[in-house]
Amino acid sequence: MIANKAVLLSRAALMAFACSMWASAQGAAVVTIVNNNAPNEGFNDPTPVQPVGGNTGTTLGQQRLIAFQHAAGIWGATLSSNVPVRVGASFVPLACTADTAVLGSAGANDIFSDFPNAPRPNTWYPSALASKLAGADQAPDGEPHIRARFNSRLGLFPDCMPGSGFYLGLDNKHGDKINLVTVLLHEMAHGLGFQGFTDEQTGEPYEKRPSVWDHHLIDNRSNKLWVNMNNDERRVSALSETGLSWNGEFVTGQVPTVLSPQSTMTVSGRRAGAAKGAYEVGDASFGPPLDLAGVKGELMRVVDQANGTGLACAALSAANAAAVKGNIALVDRGECSFVVKAKFVQDAGARGMVVADNAPGPVTGLGGGDPSIAIPAVRISVAAGTALKAVLKKRARGKTGIEANLTIDPDRLAGTDSMRRIRMFVPAEFDPGSSVSHFTTDAKLNQLMEPSINADLIHEVKAPRDLTQALLQDIGW
Structure with a gap:
């Protein structure tokens, strides 16, 4: 989706992992950033920079890491889990032109079903959530729960949106630049579970098992949950423009306090x-x-x-x-x-x-x-x-x-159906990486988990400003 002329994709990205680790966050959960960059790249880029907006790093790599740690701290203070959440992250060159660019991508590194204490049998859960619910790490051999990568060239080269790079400050004063902390909060939310694992384009569940996501998606015309639909019904629902809503008690309960x-x-x-x-x-x-x-x-x-x-x-x-x-x-x-x-x-x-x-x-x-x-x-x-x-x-x-x-x-509340449930983003033409896995763009106030990053977003993930935390609560956080 286009966000400040930049494409924001939201799917897990496969990449090689380095070993150095950086801990972040205080609060009800610990979110750990795993630095996957090689020396002199990404988080290790030695380019000198001036501190900006509360970010005290003196190199480009340090400032990127501090921004990551800040976003991780926000999620750590919001979530509750006895199992630290590991985010494997890197800054790498991604596709871009002078006018458009891929900002980054993130998602669950793995999914699990029928683990100890699983609330729903035969149902997929993202790695970080499965570990929280089980009370023990489900990821094998210290693998990350979330994989993420972001564009290291954005705004720094004439062929990659020059002048419109990431703002690395922590104070929301991003002007016409792209607020990296906001983008990170968005992408980490996908990795925490703001995504489904059923193929939205075909309607086919992964290995014939629904995800916990499917238990809360409801076609607001038939009032039928995705988990109770056949593949073709899900496929049509994913192209319905205004026909798909989120059916969860936490989100629906907070809609009147958040939406205008x-x-x-x-x-x-x-x-x-x-x-x-x-x-x-x-x-x-x-x-x-x-x-x-x-x-x-x-x-x-x-x-x-x-x-x-x-x-x-x-x-x-x-x-x-x-x-x-x-x-x-x-x-x-x-x-x-x-x-x-x-x-x-x-x-x-x-x-x-x-x-x-x-x-x-x-x-x-x-x-x-x-x-x-x-x-x-x-x-x-x-x-x-x-x-x-x-x-x-x-x-x-x-x-x-x-x-x-x-x-x-x-x-009427902006972005809701007749039952005051927030609608999901389901354009008539399927949008890979965006359809179904985001809130509608009609919401007001603008929400963090819309398919594009709006300029008026602040670093809030919960009510009364935002519904992202509520959705994660609906799936088990």
Whole structure:
């Protein structure tokens, strides 16, 4: 998935292991970082650096390790286990270009079933959780419970997202860089059990046994658990866009304290015609959140391209600026980032921004971060954008008679189904490494375990900010 233009994959990565070990974390569990890098590489990179954001390391390798230890400490203080959790980790060159990159990957190193004290028979559990439940290490010969690797080239080379590397500070002040501690918290969660072991693309359980994950995935249309489905039913459920939810008492119990009301856009006015009504929208990770009072104004199109689209990737023309001033600007997705579009329409005096998608699929949010953005922004679907443009095309630029209100629906929680269970990420086109194994991108507040790292995330894994700990509790932590 795209996170600050970077691909965040979440699956176990096979790699060779070195022997040096670094202990980390205090609290209810101990999380140990196993350094798999060779001398002068990764955690052992001797490149001098200045301390940053509470990270006191004086070499690049030291700072990487301190960031790992910090993330491990957060999970250690959150979990409970008598068996130390070993994370085999390394920084290695991974795929990247000037605009996109693989940030890293992680997952359970091994899975176990029918171990001592196993809560469910004939069911797969990830290595760290199986060891916790058994009260004894299930991993053979000191093998790690979690394997993880991250991109050692990110932001450091002209062919690997130059200028957008990992922020190694511990204080969340990452600016336009990628917050490494947040990425680590996300990936460690996968290794702890925020993943299934059934093939999501075929629906086939590994060695014909379900995973504990399958006992909590529920198709919210049929109200049928994955563990009770056949392979084809699971395959279809994994492509259902909004049809798959998490059915667990800890997560569902905390949903009302963590998630906020669903945002919506209501279109009205004497000239709105067939476009009248409420529209599903995706929230932006920048700008102010919407509230019940709403932000109202005439909906005005920005048109700055020969093909009739309005990208707002440069300062608005005088005509476009006059149209959006004091109103809600409708712009098209593409060409530049969402924060760039928001800044240009804000500079032109718009009260809010609506981005019409350029590809079919479920409505998702607008990523990015810029503290100077002071207007709300939302995304609408291709179909919604087409309907609105059709009625706007017939009206004068100066006054459309079509009113938009960006507000919230107090009766719905963002990212949930009709039973107020949080939905999972299941796009209509299967997304390897992301489908099924993440929360929906519709959640608000943005959640750590969405398929992309949002700029507004902080180093929290539990309620009232986040549902990740609750999900791990549902599977046995």
